[in-house]
Amino acid sequence: MYKYHCQHQAESFAAAIIAVPKNYPLKKGLPENYCKQFAKLCAFAKKIYLDMAESPEKYGLMLVDIESKDHNLARDGYRTIHRFVDTLSALCFSGKLKNHKLTVSAETFNKEIKKGRGAVSGPVPKYELILSRLVESGFAITPFDGKPFGKKTDSFEVSFPKNPEMIDTINIYCECWDKLKSDRSSIKMLPKEFHHHYYRFDYKITADCENIPIKQWLKDEADYLGYSPELKTFALEFYEMSLNYKDIKFDGEYYLKLKRIARITQTGYIAMNNKVFKLALKISEPDKCMAVIEKLPEALQKYFARDYCRHCSFQGATEKYCKFRIQWTFKSKPHTGCVHACFNFSDFENVDAEIFWEILELQYGLKEAGK
Secondary structure, three states, X not given: OOOEHHHHXXXXXXXXXXXXXXXXXXXXOOXXXXXXXXXXXXXXXXXXXXXXXXXXXXXOOOOOEOOOOOHHHHHXXXXXXXXXXXXXXXXXXXXXXXXXXXXXXXXXXXXXXXXXXXXXXXXXOOHHHHHXXXXXXXXXXXXXXXXXXXXXXXXXXXXXXXXXXHHHHHHHHHHHHHHHHXXXXXXXXXXXXXXXXXXXXOHHHHEOHHHOOHHHHHXXXXXXXXXXXXXXXXXXXXXXXXXXXXXEEEOOEEXXXXXXXXXXXXXXXXXXXXXXXXEEEOOOOHHHHHHHHOOXXXXXXXXXXXXXXXXXXXXXXXXXXXXXXXXXXXXXXXXXXXXXXXXXXOOOOOOXXXXXXXXXXXXXXXXXXXX
């Protein structure tokens, strides 16, 4: 039984490291054996995250009591898990690689640790704790006595004697990520910043992403986010159904030309171990689809049997008029809702994806592909 939020959070980081394909298409210039070496790095990273879950204080993680309901504190604790990868990044960006060893400038490393690297990493307090755990896990850092590097240390050397190529693998991963931050055009699915994938060691950061099929991206995202087997099956079926229609585009969300009409979205407070997935459909005229809506399981019909409008003042809305307010009639009873808040379905993963596309077909007059 865990005592702190950071423990189940670190465990979730380990679980989110997706399987590495044996021969994925590599970015140009990477060594031929990189796929195999990257799989070893992922196994090592998973081991570190699970060690964090067991001994978070040894990494200097923020120890928020697991009974705490403070979302902000839980989120701050979650972010301290990033220190592991941020420390690896600082080592790579402060050092020179030669013969499977990094010779690191202590002064540059201390600066990197203090400022972080933009949108990815932040300052890393108590980095000496991270380094100590790395040493216990197989790294060799010389000289290092378990304390922060002082002014008397000009440089230090980092290696991994058990598998010398591990240092090269980490260094390449960090370089690939640094390039990806400035050019995200090859990322085929939202979110385009790919931020958290860096900390979960996603192989696609080192891949020639243009040669990875969109369906593989979808499968990876399902595994990365932790879909249940039923939800993963539904997500793939929903995608396959989308291919039947003209003008439907998918990038993690479904668009009819430039209008988003559907997506599977993650809600809840992830840092609080409260992860929920919903199918969100954009239905502005439910009455057009009512014949199909009434075929839905009763658990999903309930979304059409209640009102959603909160009569807010968004963009000048009044009691009498709001451009986002929609109306429909379900089983002879009128209802009012907000087009942004309606029809975010839970408990949908065991329902045939086809029925949801029938609703969207009626709503938008979708035409079959090739016609």
